Amino acid sequence: MTRPFFDDHSGSVAAHLRRQADEQRTRYIRAQSNRGEKSVTSPRRVYELIRSGIRRGTMPHDEVLSEQHLIETLGATRNAVRKALQMLADDGVVVRARRAGTSIAHDIVAVREGEIGPRAWAGAPDEGRLTVETLECRRITAPAVIQEFIGTEVDTVILLEQIGRMGGKPLYLRVGYCITDFDIEDFKVRIESNHSEFPPMAVAHQRIFDTTFGGSSSVVEAISCQERLAELLEMQVGSPVLLRELITRDTEGRPAELSFTHFRADRVAIIGSTVTAGSTTLN
Structure with a gap:
């Protein structure tokens, strides 16, 4: 029995969609790789680094935690730093106040x-x-x-x-x-x-x-x-x-x-x- 023409057409469309999906996946992986080389974008990873610094005493307790300083020293994005500091504030480790900045509430x-x-x-x-x-x-x-x-x-x-x-x-x-x-x-x-x-x-x-x-x-x-x-x-x-x-x-x-x-x-x-x-x- 001869298969209808639209069946072959559907197969070619499906193949085309698979190729598009593969290309999108490849672009995403490449973009993630390039992004990792430039800066840390994960708030969780920034949170871990800052918390470790507080525990080790490398984050000074008598100074305001400067977002810009953290961005530069951690190689992180501003958004990641801000979200990480909020996570630490939720833990009660730091205190955030408008105009006063972020300070360490207590050491670990x-x-x-x-x-x-x-x-x-x-x-x-x-x-x-x-x-x-x-x-x-x-x-x-x-x-x-x-x-x-x-x-x-x-x-x-x-x-x-x-x-x-x-x-x-x-x-x-x-x-x-x-x-x-x-x-x-x-x-x-x-x-x-x-x-x-x-x-x-x-x-x-x-x-x-x-x-x-x-x-x-x-x-x-x-x-x-x-x-x-x-x-x-x-x-x-x-x-x-x-x-x-x-x-x-x-x-x-x-x-x-x-x-x-x-x-x-x-x-x-x-x-x-x-x-x-x-x-x-x-x-």
């Missing part, structure tokens, strides 16, 4: 993966800015779940709850289950000695537990802020927080403490590698 504090809190010891970036208040310190019967966590049988542990503040503003709430036979008063003295000097982890561990620090392991999750936590950290209920589970051990592999720390997600970045014995100069 770096907490090393295996450290209790920020690097606040002598010579570190956060020296003198961190304060820690002990809310609770008492001996309790060790729950079975704690023994399962640490992999050892103990009758009692010391429950330690602390709140850390950076520049007077709440930064984290920490609950620790400490495996030690020291009496409470002695333990409190050992704890408080670290709150005036904030020594490196290995030194702090030696002071508190009277054993040599062997290492730590941790897990970090993002969760929603509950009511009591929101009150202590001065956050809105439901706001995101970073929950870190941390187990520290001595050189014999014996557990010293299981802790759970809730960090303000808008103010803290957990970075680096797990701390090992003798690590006091991590970058």
Whole structure:
């Protein structure tokens, strides 16, 4: 049976449309490639670069964030910079005001993966800015779940709850289950000695537990802020927080403490590698 003429014509039209689509796709890919060579157009990528600069301290806190300076240093378009700054303002990291410009509302504090809190010891970036208040310190019967966590049988542990503040503003709430036979008063003295000097982890561990620090392991999750936590950290209920589970051990592999720390997600970045014995100069 002879096929109608319009069938062949339809096939040729379809082929023509496919060629046009291929040509458009090729032009789009070429345009994207050329655009990438000239400037960054993605607000998300600009946001990441600016936020990283704030965390690293390369974005000065005492100066207005100039759009033109960011455009030049980041190689980004003005539109991308403006949208990125608005994203940071939505996070509460920067404040934007008409005529006054954009300024950093607060820094993003770096907490090393295996450290209790920020690097606040002598010579570190956060020296003198961190304060820690002990809310609770008492001996309790060790729950079975704690023994399962640490992999050892103990009758009692010391429950330690602390709140850390950076520049007077709440930064984290920490609950620790400490495996030690020291009496409470002695333990409190050992704890408080670290709150005036904030020594490196290995030194702090030696002071508190009277054993040599062997290492730590941790897990970090993002969760929603509950009511009591929101009150202590001065956050809105439901706001995101970073929950870190941390187990520290001595050189014999014996557990010293299981802790759970809730960090303000808008103010803290957990970075680096797990701390090992003798690590006091991590970058």
